[in-house]
Amino acid sequence: MAVNASAEDQSHKAHRSRKSGPNAKKKPTNDKGKKKEEVSENDRKRNPKAFAFNSSVKAKRLQSRAVEKEQRRLHVPIIDRCYGEPAPYIIVVQGPPQVGKSLLIKSLVKHYTKHNLPDVRGPITIVSGKQRRLQFVECPNDINGMIDAAKFADLTLLLIDGNYGFEMETFEFLNILHHHGLPKVMGVLTHLDKFKDAKKLRKTKQRLKHRFWTEIRTGAKLFYLSGLIHGKYSKREVHNLARFISVMKFQPLSWRTNHPYVLVDRFEDVTPPERMHANNKCDRNITLYGYLRGCNLKYGTKVHIAGVGDFELASVTSLADPCPLPSAAKKKGLRDKEKLFYAPMSGLGDLLYDKDAVYININDHFVQYSKVDDDKEVPTGKGNFSSTNFPRSSP
């Protein structure tokens, strides 16, 4: 018994871990310098690394990714049902009378294509980049024209006379746009050269900008065209505006992606002449040309022509692209040759595509006539007919 009692009372020396030598180095330790066996169960459960972050940059990135994922979940993905090359984006230029709509379209066309447009009539299609085509349309100043324009506009340039301020036409058009799903809107202030006082100009710019933000949204883009140089807008300002349009991201409106629609850039009356002779007021057959947008157009579907009514579609034909995108070569930018444009209603563009023919427009100065002995002139050389639409081939 005496032996047992002495064994219970015996006190052992505490274990002294090695402080030096190879064994001391070998022992695994945790972060706080404690040896593995010394980490308590409680410490192990409260691992600070499990939920904290080390890098604030990484945390920010993770957070923004999570927000993005959440937004993607909330929005239905937009399915592009277009076949082949995307149709040109339509840019509607709107504003009160004499604000400078035609001049702005002419300046932008000149910037993109280096061509002078004498007159703005109908849609003007241009190639603005390797992947992008644009179609400029001037919005008429009547209510029906505005309603039609709001239906197809991808981007609206709202021209505002800076000297006068907002006018009724702008508010009307904005109201119509709101009812059609509000496409992208950018404001352009013109007639700023009429201000003589710099301070007044600055104040007006500020005032109009805030008024514009109230109408659209805070931060909506407003461009300033400070005046005319030789009857045209400043090259630098037009360049900035064109650059902005070239890189802009367009969000297709859901109704439009689910319905086929065409902005007609040319039309032709193909009624047989004998029918017209018999009755001058007979029903006409009309062929309409334009880029198909939205989704596919089926044979036999009824079409609505804005301002005219509903019609039966007799046939749909796919034609060669009159203003194609450049070939996908690995080079930067566009060559001058590739800066195509197509404006049949304005009477410009060298090629005119018809249902059964392609017409080449030859300028007068390309036509050469050679002298023939019997004093009759026979056209030769590059062109056979001067400024005449000449059928080349049938597709």
Ligand SMILES: Nc1nc2c(ncn2[C@@H]2O[C@H](COP(=O)(O)OP(=O)(O)OP(=O)(O)O)[C@@H](O)[C@H]2O)c(=O)[nH]1
């Ligand atoms: N001083 C000045 N004149 C301008 C400015 N912008 C346009 N103009 C002039 O305003 C006149 C009308 O320009 P247009 O481009 O024909 O205007 P518009 O809006 O197409 O006119 P409508 O088609 O009749 O509605 C032209 O004589 C232009 O030179 C500007 O910023 N300053």
